[in-house]
Amino acid sequence: MNSASLNLDALDPGLLGWPLAAGLLVLATHVPLGRRVLARGIIFLDLAIAQIAVLGVIAAHAFDLAPEGWPTQLAAAGAALAGAALLATCERRWPEIQEALIGSAFVVAASLGVLLLAGDPHGGEHLSELLTGQILWATPRQVAQIAGLYAALLGLWAWRGAGLGTLGFYLVFALAITASVQLVGVYLVFASLILPALAVRGWPPRAGLLAGWALGALAYAAGLAASALSDWPAGPAVVIALAIVALLAGNLLRVAARGRQR
Numbered sequence: 001m002n003s004a005s006l007n008l009d010a011l012d013p014g015l016l017g018w019p020l021a022a023g024l025l026v027l028a029t030h031v032p033l034g035r036r037v038l039a040r041g042i043i044f045l046d047l048a049i050a051q052i053a054v055l056g057v058i059a060a061h062a063f064d065l066a067p068e069g070w071p072t073q074l075a076a077a078g079a080a081l082a083g084a085a086l087l088a089t090c091e092r093r094w095p096e097i098q099e100a101l102i103g104s105a106f107v108v109a110a111s112l113g114v115l116l117l118a119g120d121p122h123g124g125e126h127l128s129e130l131l132t133g134q135i136l137w138a139t140p141r142q143v144a145q146i147a148g149l150y151a152a153l154l155g156l157w158a159w160r161g162a163g164l165g166t167l168g169f170y171l172v173f174a175l176a177i178t179a180s181v182q183l184v185g186v187y188l189v190f191a192s193l194i195l196p197a198l199a200v201r202g203w204p205p206r207a208g209l210l211a212g213w214a215l216g217a218l219a220y221a222a223g224l225a226a227s228a229l230s231d232w233p234a235g236p237a238v239v240i241a242l243a244i245v246a247l248l249a250g251n252l253l254r255v256a257a258r259g260r261q262r
């Protein structure tokens with residue numbers, strides 16, 4: 001069997017189906033949340049909350065809690081919710097420096113995580129997994145769990161929407177990020193939130209959501225395929241695919257808009 005057939009064998013739907021399903025679920029919440037984050041001008045909120053959730057996971061790891069068990073999940077969710085509540089309070093009290101406070105929260109959480117892992121011989125590997133994710137190892141159980149949580153969050157979003165207020169938005173955001181960051185990693189969480197939203201910025205709400213979901217789905221499929229064919233890490237491959245798709249789509253849409261104006 002030659003190398004080309006081996007590469008094509010890597011595109012087996014049995015291998016890539018669940019990772020793609022997980023990516024589509026991540027997009028289900030991250031595209032609308034990303035558009036809201038972009039509109040509010042708090043671009044790095046997702047990085048800060050994701051890093052705080054990661055800090056919870058690292059703390060659970062440092063105290064030898066079960067890596068796949070509820071104690072670790074609760075530690076991640078608790079850390080993210082506490083960080084979200086703190087940043088929501090900061091936005092109400094000091095809105096003019098909110099981006100600086102968000103950036104500070106990110107770097108402090110990242111530094112604390114590094115310190116907690118400093119004595120662990122496998123700390124660098126564990127941190128790398130949390131940053132780049134392990135989407136290729138997504139299981140049906142993980143997909144089912146994240147689908148249940150996202151359905152509840154999307155239902156709440158549809159029911160209350162703007163009525164959630166600042167604190168409610170931050171808490172919903174924290175729960176969505178906590179669920180996704182352990183599956184797809186910090187880098188892909190940020191890319192899934194911001195890049196589709198950038199590509200369709202200025203679009204009407206409904207059309208923007210549908211276009212953002214479609215572009216994100218295309219990028220996830222392309223990134224996972226490239227990862228399988230080239231034996232690249234899946235998370236970074238999907239991030240690059242999201243960036244390329246967002247850049248191309250954004251430019252095409254702007255050219256089309258200028259053409260209609262002439």
